[in-house]
Amino acid sequence: MIDTVTGAQAFAVKVKGLVDLEGRCQPKITGLRLIETAQDNGLRMTTRLRELEVKDLLYLCRFFGFSSETFSLAVSLLDRFLSVMKIQPKHLSCVGLCCFYIAVKSSEDEKTVPLASDLIRISQNRFTVSDMMRMEKIIMEKLYWKVKAPTALHFLRLFHSHIQEQLDAESREILSIETLEAQLKACHCSFIFSKIKPSLLALALLCFEAQEEHDPEHMNQISEALKNLQHLLNVRDGDLVCVRELVGKCLAEYANTKCSRPNSQRLRWTISGRTARQLKHSYYKITHLPTIPESAC
Structure with missing residues (x-):
């Protein structure tokens, strides 16, 4: 006899599976506590630095028009990595952008995935594509190549x-x-x-x-x-x-208007006409000004 599974039972089974997986993909509490108790002296990761990095990732998502899934996954990857690795603040931007890039490649359509060089340019970072690729490999290894965690x-x-x-x-x-x-x-x-x-x-x-x-x-x-x-x-x-x-x-x-929000200006001023011509046309539509004809005197 074949048992009939009701909608409620199927939902319960699905939730249980996700909860079980959730437990295996949580950031390490001990690592998060180290960040929480760290002094903001520029030498160690702090909660403030982490929050600023997440806000930058949020604005990158908005700039490219990426989905909420991409942002949530990027934050999940970032928190999981920070909880198992002690990183210096100077490396945080590279770590954050790599987590974002991994999330983009995992969640977005392949045609919309930007080049690593364009991501670096738009986010105003100074590291190289080679630096980014090395960091991405480190992140994946430390997370045991488990990208698709329940968010x-x-x-x-x-x-x-x-x-x-x-x-x-x-x-x-x-x-x-x-x-x-x-x-x-x-x-x-x-x-x-x-x-x-x-x-x-x-x-x-x-x-x-x-x-x-x-x-x-x-x-x-x-x-x-x-x-x-x-x-x-x-x-x-x-x-x-x-x-x-x-x-x-x-x-x-x-x-609250006094609350620190993601800084849109930080991403706007870099997109000059020269930069825009070097980026994929699919990122956004660039409006070109008409040529002004020279009048004969």
Whole structure:
């Protein structure tokens, strides 16, 4: 007799598989704590330097029009590598760009993958393509060539889709995946979330957004779905509340105009006409000014 697997059972099996893989691909807590306790003296990696690098990666993603998957994977690779290798701050830009390049090649269409030399030029770094290739090899070896780790974005989309299937048409409008993904990017820019499991971060984001809506008419269905997810992930109430509060604090700081945002100007001024002519035409459309005719005197 062939057993019939229901949608709920299939979802539970998929989540369990991702959670098991998540546990094997988490950044090492001991390594992250070393970064967290390091003094900002220019000699060691610090949380501030890591956050600045992630913001640069976010703007590179926006510049090229790459997907949220690429950004989340790049951050995951960066955190995993920083947690197992002590690097000097002067090497961070090379490490970050290599993690970004690995993520791009893994997530994006092959036709849209930029040349390594163009990445270096646009990000205003001074190392060479050869330096970048050597660093990429080191990163891959230290991560045991495991690139496709489950990210918070994977869980967020999976959980959101599962919840939406259980809601009526009006309730589905409460949790916007676009808003949730934007909030996740803000969380990625904060070091504190490097120490939190991606599945827990995704669940906390959903709970925070649902709580912010304050719509009792539709909240019962959403709350029930979130409770079931929490039970499936075996997350304690205290842990979920703690991470949800961290999410709220992070988003409040990010919404503040005084908050440090990715610097768009840093990437804009380098794209001169001369630089643009040396880059792939597929990156962006360059508007050429018409030739001014010389009038005969």
